[in-house]
Amino acid sequence: MDRAHRGVWGVITFLLLVIWCTPCMADDAFESIFRNAFLGGLVGGVAGAAFLALADKPGDHLDYIGYGAAGGVLAGAAYGSIKTTRALAEVDNGKVKLAVPTIVPGFVPVGTKGEREVVLTAEVLRGRF
Template identity: 50%
Template sequence: MKRVTKVFAVAIAVSMLTSISVPCQAAENPFVETFQSAFYGGLAGALVGGALLAFTKHPGDHLDYIGYGGAGGVLVGAAYGLVKATKSLAEYENGKVKFAIPTVMPGLQENPTTGHTSVVFNAQLFRGTF
């Protein structure tokens, strides 16, 4: 009986491990990315606003700090999501050219002759799908 239970438990574990899969999406969705950033920014802002209540004498009189923190977090999160979703200055897609603010990506580059490492900033100026 104990062996049947072990075999059954292993069979369930194997079937659960093979049935759970993470979906892979090749296409990017800027709306989802912007919305998620705004949502998480709002949560973080409300948390910071709630934490600021600890520094007041009468926290019950300053509950609006939570709302202000949440609103500021949504605005900052939405701005971050828009900047993150925008990849290049000009995009060519489906016969249309779109202009946007490019994302500036910092990186490290090592000079092979001197061995020094320097910080470089890259921005895509044009991107297209053909």
């Protein structure tokens, strides 16, 4: 029976490694949102587990891990969706999409001495023709 369990775990590990290493063909927006939500869930779960150390009876508060992971997934998905949005209004194939614009910092040369100042830009309208 122990040998069968090792075989099953070996097959599962192999399949996960093959699936994990295979490049996917998702678009950049979905990939960014999914990655940020996944990492947010991991960080939130770890933060929830860290709060267990502050509790008087940690065994009674294991739900902190779940709440932390859920909050992390929501925060990561929100961050990923805000990060992938580029313009306030976007025209794509005749459809208008409204979203929150991304503020992008940049440097602009000011004088002849190599001075630069920080400029914040946000796209208000974007279109593909």
